[in-house]
Amino acid sequence: MAEMRLEGVRKVYGGAVVALDDFSLDVADGEFVVFVGPSGCGKSTALKIIAGLEPATSGRVWIGDRDVTEFAPARRDIAMVFQNYALYPHLSVRSNIAFGLRMRHQPRVEIDRRVQEVARILDIESLLDRRPRALSGGQRQRVALGRAIVREPQAFLMDEPLSNLDAKLRVHMRAEIGALHQRIGVTTIYVTHDQTEAMTMANRIVLMRNGVVQQVADPDTMFEQPANAFVAGFVGSPAMNFFQSRLTKGPDRPVIEFGDATLPVQLAPDIFARYAEQDVLVGLRPEHMSIGNGTHSTVVRPNLVESLGSERYVYFPVPTANTVGHATFVSQDEDRRANTMIARLMNVGRIEEGAPLPLSFEPDRIHLFDPASEQAIN
Amino acid sequence: MRRTIPQSVLLYVTVILTCALLLFPIYWMFVTAISPSAQLRAFPPQIFPDAPQWQIFQQILETRPMLLWLSNSALAATAAVLLSMSVSVFAAYSLSRFRVRGGQTLGLFILVSKMLPATLLVIPLFAIFREFRLIGSLWSIILAHSTLIVPFSTWMLKGYFDSIPRELEQAAMVDGCSQLGALFKVILPVATPGLAATALYGFVLSWSDFIYARTFLTVEQTKWTANMGIASLKGEFITDWNEIMAASLMAAIPIVIVYMVLERYLVGGLTAGAEK
Numbered sequence: 138m139a140e141m142r143l144e145g146v147r148k149v150y151g152g153a154v155v156a157l158d159d160f161s162l163d164v165a166d167g168e169f170v171v172f173v174g175p176s177g178c179g180k181s182t183a184l185k186i187i188a189g190l191e192p193a194t195s196g197r198v199w200i201g202d203r204d205v206t207e208f209a210p211a212r213r214d215i216a217m218v219f220q221n222y223a224l225y226p227h228l229s230v231r232s233n234i235a236f237g238l239r240m241r242h243q244p245r246v247e248i249d250r251r252v253q254e255v256a257r258i259l260d261i262e263s264l265l266d267r268r269p270r271a272l273s274g275g276q277r278q279r280v281a282l283g284r285a286i287v288r289e290p291q292a293f294l295m296d297e298p299l300s301n302l303d304a305k306l307r308v309h310m311r312a313e314i315g316a317l318h319q320r321i322g323v324t325t326i327y328v329t330h331d332q333t334e335a336m337t338m339a340n341r342i343v344l345m346r347n348g349v350v351q352q353v354a355d356p357d358t359m360f361e362q363p364a365n366a367f368v369a370g371f372v373g374s375p376a377m378n379f380f381q382s383r384l385t386k387g388p389d390r391p392v393i394e395f396g397d398a399t400l401p402v403q404l405a406p407d408i409f410a411r412y413a414e415q416d417v418l419v420g421l422r423p424e425h426m427s428i429g430n431g432t433h434s435t436v437v438r439p440n441l442v443e444s445l446g447s448e449r450y451v452y453f454p455v456p457t458a459n460t461v462g463h464a465t466f467v468s469q470d471e472d473r474r475a476n477t478m479i480a481r482l483m484n485v486g487r488i489e490e491g492a493p494l495p496l497s498f499e500p501d502r503i504h505l506f507d508p509a510s511e512q513a514i515n
Numbered sequence: 516m517r518r519t520i521p522q523s524v525l526l527y528v529t530v531i532l533t534c535a536l537l538l539f540p541i542y543w544m545f546v547t548a549i550s551p552s553a554q555l556r557a558f559p560p561q562i563f564p565d566a567p568q569w570q571i572f573q574q575i576l577e578t579r580p581m582l583l584w585l586s587n588s589a590l591a592a593t594a595a596v597l598l599s600m601s602v603s604v605f606a607a608y609s610l611s612r613f614r615v616r617g618g619q620t621l622g623l624f625i626l627v628s629k630m631l632p633a634t635l636l637v638i639p640l641f642a643i644f645r646e647f648r649l650i651g652s653l654w655s656i657i658l659a660h661s662t663l664i665v666p667f668s669t670w671m672l673k674g675y676f677d678s679i680p681r682e683l684e685q686a687a688m689v690d691g692c693s694q695l696g697a698l699f700k701v702i703l704p705v706a707t708p709g710l711a712a713t714a715l716y717g718f719v720l721s722w723s724d725f726i727y728a729r730t731f732l733t734v735e736q737t738k739w740t741a742n743m744g745i746a747s748l749k750g751e752f753i754t755d756w757n758e759i760m761a762a763s764l765m766a767a768i769p770i771v772i773v774y775m776v777l778e779r780y781l782v783g784g785l786t787a788g789a790e791k
Binding site for chain 2: 188189209210220223226227236240241288
């Protein structure tokens with residue numbers, strides 16, 4: 138086990154395409170860090186640079202107290218689990234798991250002992266003499282994990298290891314990987330595009346976009362205090378709602394308008410002075426709205442209601458005065474929900490589409506962003 | 516989907532006719548080989564001789580150095596395949612995995628060299644081999660056949676390596692292999708069907724060559740290949756077709772044996788299970 142450090146790592150393809158820009162990170166010994174972001178954000182490139190499978194254009198990589206930047210993958214003492222498992226198809230499960238130990242010329246008795254132990258931990262003892270083609274997806278995933286943990290490396294690198302599994306098995310394996318990490322405590326870097334995986338598994342999340350780190354934080358901080366609108370929109374499901382409003386002075390606190398509702402917001406005086414009487418980007422999570430009239434409420438007309446049993450997703454249009462005009466992220470947002478809002482309502486009765494629906498808000502949970510830079514301002 | 520009766524009839528008729536078309540020449544070689552000379556020119560031809568002359572095979576072996584010619588062919592084909600494969604495996608792997616300046620052009624250049632006909636290369640090759648005193652030596656056809664096999668096998672193997680996920684060798688490298696170690700310990704075992712198919716093609720190409728052997732191995736009869744030996748059975752005035760056909764059948768047997776040995780490796784799908 139070891140800590141890990143990346144210093145100003147940069148990767149440029151073909152002299153023009155910047156896949157990773159000034160990536161710096163300290164990973165503590167035994168920490169579970171998740172790199173998350175949309176496709177092409179550079180998370181897998183960062184992982185491959187740590188593994189030594191891609192050379193960095195510039196920057197240094199440290200594992201423990203060794204600068205491994207120029208080391209071949211074999212010398213870095215790391216283990217990796219690939220998205221497609223990459224099991225050796227010509228070898229049995231036993232030989233697949235033992236492969237790394239054989240390459241390091243471990244005694245045969247020791248190899249057998251460790252393979253058996255890993256097989257017991259992962260509950261694959263009965264599969265040891267099978268070939269990978271005779272295994273199910275979940276079993277292959279376990280063998281891939283076994284091949285990684287048997288070597289007792291300094292760190293695990295996992296590149297979207299659950300993305301090929303069906304939804305149910307993914308949830309199961311997610312819990313198993315979490316439990317495995319608790320048990321063996323090896324420093325782990327895990328890459329995923331699934332924010333739910335990131336939120337449930339990570340000690341810390343590194344959220345990336347276009348090769349640039351957007352925020353490094355623990356899951357709760359990332360959810361409650363997003364650094365910018367991209368982070369706010371990426372973390373949470375359904376994603377955060379965005380609308381635009383003028384920031385004005387209220388009786389006690391600064392206020393924003395949403396339809397006919399006036400919502401007070403928390404803002405430092407100097408920040409308010411900078412944005413007073415200007416449009417700001419407002420973020421409100423779907424779960425921070427509730428049905429019924431409250432201190433701060435408005436009436437909306439749902440254009441779609443989705444029932445998930447215990448909860449309902451109510452879609453309604455953003456009031457015309459609040460539609461987002463110029464924020465860049467909205468058009469890039471993968472779910473392209475611009476100018477439609479979602480309220481996530483728990484344990485409510487039937488809701489008619491098109492009928493007036495009173496909704497109340499929790500003003501303290503409102504996020505404000507600079508409309509140009511999209512950085513959080515409260 | 517169930518086939519209708521007319522569809523089944525059409526399918527079976529097509530299969531039977533195709534098989535007959537492919538197998539009849541081999542059958543006729545066999546019938547010609549065991550027929551007495553007088554019966555060969557009879558009309559209408561007999562579908563099977565009244566008195567099969569089974570001793571024709573023994574007669575060939577006793578009167579001609581057929582086994583020596585066969586062993587020369589086998590030696591030349593095996594050596595040409597080994598030489599070609601050892602070159603093309605590295606060439607194909609490099610073309611498949613490394614992005615280097617001019618790599619694609621080099622790959623196309625190799626492909627173009629495959630398009631040159633053997634008759635075009637035979638004269639310059641003769642001049643080169645004469646300089647190196649290889650005329651009359653089996654090395655001449657081993658090297659000449661390699662010039663035909665290498666371009667094809669490089670491209671065939673490149674296609675096969677392209678289909679093997681890069682993650683397999685990356686996993687091997689993380690597990691402790693060098694890039695070369697990953698090639699030998701993981702990629703080549705996984706590519707066995709591709710290697711077998713390529714080797715088989717190279718073997719057949721070398722075995723069936725006549726032009727190069729006829730040009731480079733003219734000096735001593737003991738250096739001839741089977742194809743040259745069979746061609747020498749045709750006389751200026753009299754040709755014993757039954758002897759030629761018997762020798763041809765004997766020359767075909769090693770190819771069948773090689774195919775049977777490699778057949779189990781030829782079945783695809785060995786990479787099944789490597790991925791999701």
